[in-house]
Amino acid sequence: xxxxxxxxxxxxxxxxxxxxxxxxxxxxxxxxxxxxxxxxxxxxxxxxxxxxxxxxxxxxxxxxxxxxxxxxxxxxxxxxxxxxxxxxxxxxxxxxxxxxxxxxxxxxxxxxxxxxxxxxxxxxxxxxxxxxxxxxxxxxxxxxxxxxxxxxx
Numbered sequence: 001x002x003x004x005x006x007x008x009x010x011x012x013x014x015x016x017x018x019x020x021x022x023x024x025x026x027x028x029x030x031x032x033x034x035x036x037x038x039x040x041x042x043x044x045x046x047x048x049x050x051x052x053x054x055x056x057x058x059x060x061x062x063x064x065x066x067x068x069x070x071x072x073x074x075x076x077x078x079x080x081x082x083x084x085x086x087x088x089x090x091x092x093x094x095x096x097x098x099x100x101x102x103x104x105x106x107x108x109x110x111x112x113x114x115x116x117x118x119x120x121x122x123x124x125x126x127x128x129x130x131x132x133x134x135x136x137x138x139x140x141x142x143x144x145x146x147x148x149x150x151x152x153x
Contacts, residue, residue, distance in 0.1 A: 034126045039070055039115035050114025058095035058127040065091075068121040074110040082116070097130055 040049050053074065063071070067087035072080045083091065094106040115121040 031129045032127065033129075034124060037113070037123045037125065039113070039121040039123075041118050041120055042115050048114055051112055053110050053112045055108040055110055056093065056095035056127060057097060058129045059097040059101075060128050061091075061093050061095055062126045062128075063091040063093070063123060064126075065123040066121065068115065068117050068119060070115045070117070070121050071113050071123070072111060080112075095127075095129075 037051070042048060050070070065071070065085060065087075067085045069082065069085040071083045071091070073083065074080055093111070094102075094108060096108045098106040099108045113123065
């Protein structure tokens, strides 16, 4: 399984905290979960089904999709950008917890999801989070976001 030591090593370049620091405590037994999201085909009406703008409270989120488009992120200039669908890669993004523990080195980028095609879209986000009672969530500051990583599989 993924644990605090593995996660800390993976993101070590942006972290200036010692793994023994009390801030890492809730990563020893993190809360991890996966969702299966189904977005109906786009109909062209004024209201479409989707997930509104948000940031993930996770340490990292790994997103796998079925190759149908619908994921967008907001850049530092406030523009929405469409991520082209790829069936040969997964998206890895840092969330609010990584931003906090890295003192804003890693950013939690605002994003939203829906469906831009005439066929149903399915995605599978996997979230790696600290315990829900972690007190540092209230300390997130929103700086300029970094790019998402697309990792070939």
